[in-house]
Amino acid sequence: MKEKLEQILPLIRKPAQYIGNELNSIHKEWSACNLKIAIGYPDLYEVGMSNLGIQILYHILNSQAKILCERFFAPMIDMEKLLIEKDLSLFSLESFRPLKDFDLIGFSVGHELTYTNLVNILHLSKIPIYAKDRGENDPLIFAGGPSVTSNPMPIEDFVDFFLIGDGEEAIREIVNSVQCTVYRKDRLEKLSQIEGVYVPSIGNVAKKRIVKNLDAAPYPTKPIVPFIKTVHDRAVVEIMRGCFRGCKFCSAFCAYKPVRERSPQKVIELAREILKNTGYDELSLISLSSSDYSQIEYVAKTLADELAKQKVNLALPSLRLDSMSVKLMKETQRVRSSSVTVAPEAGTQRLRDLTNKRLSEDEILSGVSAAFSEGISKIKLYFMIGLPTETEEDLQGIVDLSKKIAEVGRHYTSKAHVTSAVSTFIPKPHTSFERERQISIEETIDKQKFLKQYLKGKGLELRWHDAKTSLLEGIFSRGDKNLSSVIVEAWKLGARLDAWSENFNFETWGKAFCNCGIDMEEYMKAKEKNKELAWNKIIM
Structure with a gap:
């Protein structure tokens, strides 16, 4: 596979996104591992490599001796055409193995407009798109992330099980469960008993998984440093999860509650280790609302004093705009915004x-x-x-x-x-x-x-x-499993990478809805108070 890949790399844009071997990437001997897992983001490398969830799971899984975890992302259009032309399967970045060779394949889904990418990745991997069509020799497909935590129903026909909520603890239980069983049906039955796991074929009610102690939760101090510029190209420490504000329109408030903080000592320790192991020239302290972190002033000033000597900039996104925050930015940021x-x-x-x-x-x-x-x-x-x-x-x-x-x-x-x-x-x-x-x-x-x-x-x-992309996002946000047929039809008509404006074609989606006999307007209407909601099996 690697030899064939080397032949087509000169023919495509941004070839560095397909070659792996980045700083801090992990390579294990395939035959020495009992369980092989591939995790990825259903969009381009430059977006997916900015996803903290993937870095966390990659770190947790590879820290276990007999478990191998590798990465994948959606290919660009030119790469997709060559994969089809050369009859090659989509592959992992570490070993260049076809994704179909893995035991589990996990998607971190952050946005509704990536759903056709998920279908496309399965197709390019020569894995049956629908879960019902997969057999004992096919990987188990699972998904997590903000989009599916809220409502997994539109893509449940494609996914064997979902991880609802925080993954740091649940992923270990999932791995243990899979290792203890042999047959697909038995594995899914056992997985449905784990808190935070929703298995569509069983239809169990799933309660969102919550990590209570962020200090005890694993966090990657050797994150992979991408070869190409990514959406968020810097070192990242999550200082807090959840938000106190409770805005009535905010899905993130629901997905990440309750509020939990990392201790200032842990934040500073992680920051030092990550910068030492990556060489980044910027550190970002992230949360939904950094101003609400109880020790933000102490942590920011402590790190700023250290980082100034290393010529590393400190970024404080999600600060509430008030005089205290403005003063803090002025005192701590070497590169003034x-x-x-x-x-x-x-x-x-x-x-x-x-x-x-x-x-x-x-x-x-x-x-x-x-x-x-x-x-x-x-x-x-x-x-x-x-x-x-x-x-x-x-x-x-x-x-x-x-x-x-x-x-x-x-x-x-x-x-x-x-x-x-x-x-x-x-x-x-x-x-x-x-x-x-x-x-x-x-x-x-x-x-x-x-x-x-x-x-x-x-x-x-x-x-x-764009009004049209907002419409689609709204439809799939509150959608039901009937929309899986629309997703597949749109994909067949050429829809993929829809979050990129140059690829998005609303007419394609309109035709897909029409072909499937589904009315977009029905999903935009107000929901009657007593009407059962599609996502009622998910408890937040």
Whole structure:
């Protein structure tokens, strides 16, 4: 396989994503291991290698002597064509073995628009797409990640079992369970008894798995350093899991609750080890809301003092924009950012209160004023349109708030620039708004037109999400197993890598829905209070 791969690498873009052997990648003797597992992300290498979950599971599995874990990702279009032309199977990066040779294949699924990629990977691996068609000689296919934790139903026909919630402890139990059984049916029956595992063929109720002690949870101090630039190209330490805020639209709040913190001592220890073992020039302390980490000031200042001597920058994403956070950024970041972000989500206080977004206009203006006063010239705002009860007054509120912030900025600098990024509200499973209606493409475009007409002027910029991709995300977010036929049909029609705008074709999806006799509109409607929800087997 390796020899054949060497022949086609000169013919494709970014060949380094297919060759493995990166710093800290692990290579084990195939014949010396009792269980072979491949884990991957159903998108390109540059996206998947930024996925922390894959790095964590790779570290945990390879730390066990008789278990081998290797990686895979979706190929680019040019590579896919060559694999088919040369009759080659999709392979792992470490040993170049066909994926079909592994005992288990795991997907970390972070987004609904990667579902056709999952199907495509199975097809390119010469593994039956539907779970019901697999036999004793086929790998067990499992999936986890934010998208399927909320609602695995649209892809349950393709997956043998799902891991719902945190994986650090559950993956060990899954491995032990598989090793103790021989036959496929017995393995799935035993897996269904593990907390956090949902097996579609059995239909068991699965309760989200929660790791209670992050300090005790394994964390990779030798993460793989990619050969090519990735989406998040830096060292990462997760300081906290979960969020205190509880915004009613937020699926991440549901997927990652309750709030758990890593101790400051552990965070600092991990940071030192990771930087020593990787050579990164930037360290990011990540969580859903870093400002809520109880020891953020101590940890940030301690690390900043150390990292300055090594010429390593400290990044603090997800900070709440207030004077304390701005001061902390100023004191700790060697490479000063020229921009900060804030997420009002709605333009009026009424709508922010309705969504439980506990942020007043005075707090927003005070925060951006503090940022501008420290030399920051660019502010990025995140808003949603289509929220429940939204009126034109709320849209006007987005315009007014953006202009007020730009005006504040001009008091400090002539270079003040405010970017308002507007996405469409998508009702997500398990949130307080899970039964709400999602607005149509036409309504989305009308609201975007309103903002384009009025949100303009010196130092103002408006960006918006594509209405069609938002529609699809919403359909699959609250979808049921009937959508598996649509996914396969869209894939047959050429849909893949849909999260990349150059590949996305809404007409392909429209034709797929039509061919399957399924109405998109049905999935966008409000769900009646007493109607059973597709994701009712998942307990968060």
